[in-house]
Amino acid sequence: MNDWIPLIGQQMREQVSCWFTAEPLARFSERYIEEKLRESVKFGQLTVLHYRMFGGAGHEVYKxxxxxxxxxxxxxxxxxxxxxxAPDKPxxxxxxxxxxxxACSLLTLSQQVMLNSTGDDRIRIGLLEMMNRQLLQAANGQMLDLMNDAYDEQEYIDTVKQKSAALLIFACQTGVLLAGHPWNEGVEEYxxxxxxxxxxKNDVRDMLRWDDKSDFLxxxxxxxxxxxxxSLAEEDLWIKDYYEGRLSKDDIADKQDCFVQACERTGASLYGSVMSRMHYNRFVELLESFQEEGPWKDMFLHILRQEIA
Structure with a gap:
């Protein structure tokens, strides 16, 4: 599994070199790829994992x-x-x-690379149909996220399902379909x-930050x-006033400690962590019941450990 990331990165670079003949486009793309490879390639690893899990043995999976x-x-x-x-990103x-x-060029390139990842026309058509379906769902979720007008918890979860979850399903099902299998509902569920x-888990982290990525600010x-x-108490109503525009960012600049205390007092931080763990435990439960022969469960959990567990 440790060999997967370099092989995925190599394919990303090779595809940029092959298709982006304009030197500036290739140069900026390569710079952005290097940044991505330093962070995480968990989506690509999940593609390889599911390809192997479902019996795939070829090297086309890295493409x-x-x-x-x-x-x-x-x-x-x-x-x-x-x-x-994210001002520090290249x-x-x-x-x-x-x-x-x-970004627009990489979107097009990703589809071209997927098209070339197999010579089997049946699998190729299935991959592209699945890819477009999941990415359109993610586009809908992203738009809802940009509108930022969820009014209750269920509406927010529905947005997450369309945005973040749709991309993870896309990564996993790519491996399943490339191995010659149809869409798998068990994989979709977990x-x-x-x-x-x-x-x-990201929301818990970003709520307590006090910088450009702070969900509160x-x-x-x-x-x-x-x-x-x-869940706000009387002394915490300034938080609602800020959300509703009665206070500015300057007005609350010195209230970070008060905000953290409010999150602890209301149980908001704990609630987020418990809900994240509940969905993670449900994933593990589903994986247990789904488990194919081989070391897949441990490898799966290893890939996700830094992201969720």
Missing amino acids: AAAAVELFILASDILDDLQDRD WMQAPDAVSLHV AMEIGIAAQL QKKKTLITLFLLE
Whole structure:
């Protein structure tokens, strides 16, 4: 499994070199790929894992995994350009027009690489149909996230299912289909639980930050901030005033400690952690019942350990 990441990265670089003949496009893309490889390629690893789990034995899986990661990279770039909350990323330090063009080019490249990942026309058609279906679902989820108007917890979870979970399902099902199998409902179910658990863990982290990625300072509505807003004591009502625009960011600049205390007092942080763990435990339960022969469970949990567990 340790060999998977270098092989996926190699394919990402090779595909950029092959298809991006404009030197600046190749140069910026390669720079962004290197940043991505330093962070995480869990989506591509899940593609390889499911390919092996379902009996696949060829090396074409690394090209398919590269297609998955190229799309995830493009999605990350677009997300950061929209949210403006990751100033240290190389795509945020380049002109917006350049990074936007690179992201759009990577989206197209990801589909071309997926198309070329197999010579079997039946599998190729199935992969592209599945890819487009999941990515369109993720696009819907991203739009709902940008609108930031979830009014209750179920609506927020539904948005997560369309956005984050749809991409994890895409990564896992790519391996399943490439190995010659049809869409697997069991994989869909546990990948959905992974996506929800991972997003809720990120929400707990981002709620307590006090920087550009703070969900509170950005007035984002998540499962946890919605819970917080419904649980405020009298002394914490300034939090609601900030969300509703009666206070500015300058007005609350010195209230970080008060905010952390409010999160602890209301149980918002604990609630988010418990909900994340609940969905993670459900994933493990589903994986246990689904388990194929081989070392797949331990490898699966290893890939996800830094993200969720």
